[in-house]
Amino acid sequence: MKIALIGYGKMGKEIEQIAIDRGHEIGLIIDQENQNDLIPDKLKDIDVAIEFTNPKSAFDNYQICFEANVPVVSGTTGWLDKIDLVKERCQSGNGFFYASNFSLGVNLFFELNKKLAKLMAPFSEYNADMEEIHHIHKLDSPSGTAITLAEGIIENHPRKTKWIEAASTKEDELSIFAKRHGAVPGTHSITWHSEVDEINIQHLAYSRKGFALGAVLAAEFMPKKKGFFGMKDLLNL
Numbered sequence: 465m466k467i468a469l470i471g472y473g474k475m476g477k478e479i480e481q482i483a484i485d486r487g488h489e490i491g492l493i494i495d496q497e498n499q500n501d502l503i504p505d506k507l508k509d510i511d512v513a514i515e516f517t518n519p520k521s522a523f524d525n526y527q528i529c530f531e532a533n534v535p536v537v538s539g540t541t542g543w544l545d546k547i548d549l550v551k552e553r554c555q556s557g558n559g560f561f562y563a564s565n566f567s568l569g570v571n572l573f574f575e576l577n578k579k580l581a582k583l584m585a586p587f588s589e590y591n592a593d594m595e596e597i598h599h600i601h602k603l604d605s606p607s608g609t610a611i612t613l614a615e616g617i618i619e620n621h622p623r624k625t626k627w628i629e630a631a632s633t634k635e636d637e638l639s640i641f642a643k644r645h646g647a648v649p650g651t652h653s654i655t656w657h658s659e660v661d662e663i664n665i666q667h668l669a670y671s672r673k674g675f676a677l678g679a680v681l682a683a684e685f686m687p688k689k690k691g692f693f694g695m696k697d698l699l700n701l
């Protein structure tokens with residue numbers, strides 16, 4: 465498979481390594497300094513584009529791939545205000561795969577989080593909050609993964625209706641505490657506190673390898689696909 469890498473930073477480089485190890489060819493690499501090279505003509509013989517850039521650039525990059533009819537796998541976070549526009553393009557025949565987190569472990573953790581929220585529903589003595597810790601270079605906050613986790617709690621717990629990135633004393637608000645520290649690849653924990661105890665679940669990434677492998681697996685899933693896909697489609701969760 466011939467892959468275009470859009471964004472050649474920490475994730476782009478990790479993905480390149482795994483894609484080559486799995487027998488793929490990197491046909492095009494686009495980063496900030498050659499971003500004007502991202503034109504439909506250069507994508508002519510590309511099977512799939514993998515996009516990991518930043519919240520401001522991602523949507524424009526998708527549009528160029530859509531014009532070239534190249535399916536996109538994107539892990540960029542912080543652009544979801546435009547998700548309806550992307551879904552419209554998918555309805556008119558483009559292919560797009562998004563995950564706030566591509567690692568298998570986090571996607572299992574998403575399911576565990578939903579089950580725990582459901583289990584807690586009848587027990588009003590327990591209240592939840594969330595902490596996410598990432599490296600100091602991260603641009604968006606809270607993390608895309610934290611937002612997915614918060615949505616999982618809100619969908620499955622009757623007393624939580626929204627999340628806020630602050631300490632809250634309102635029962636219907638889920639507090640997210642976002643911390644930035646050193647080179648941390650990504651740690652997420654959810655704690656359900658009562659007066660007498662707490663239950664804590666945590667996912668801690670040791671490196672970016674799990675994110676990168678998931679993105680390459682998504683890229684292998686995408687050629688010729690039309691529509692909007694996510695990790696549930698890939699992992700059958």
Ligand SMILES: NC(=O)c1ccc[n+]([C@@H]2O[C@H](COP(=O)([O-])OP(=O)(O)OC[C@H]3O[C@@H](n4cnc5c(N)ncnc54)[C@H](O)[C@@H]3O)[C@@H](O)[C@H]2O)c1
Binds near residue numbers: 470472473525538
């Ligand atoms: N979904 C996931 O599993 C997952 C995992 C890790 C990171 N991320 C997200 O992926 C994104 C990138 O993360 P990273 O750690 O690789 O960041 P990074 O800063 O190391 O790399 C981003 C790269 O994009 C380049 N870039 C900026 N504007 C561009 C443009 N217009 N066109 C092409 N390239 C451009 C930058 O020069 C940089 O090299 C972030 O949004 C991050 O939150 C998602």
Ligand SMILES: O=C(O)C1=N[C@H](C(=O)O)CCC1
Binds near residue numbers: 603650
């Ligand atoms: O390093 C990042 O940036 C990460 N971003 C994703 C998020 O916002 O959840 C996934 C974890 C790493």
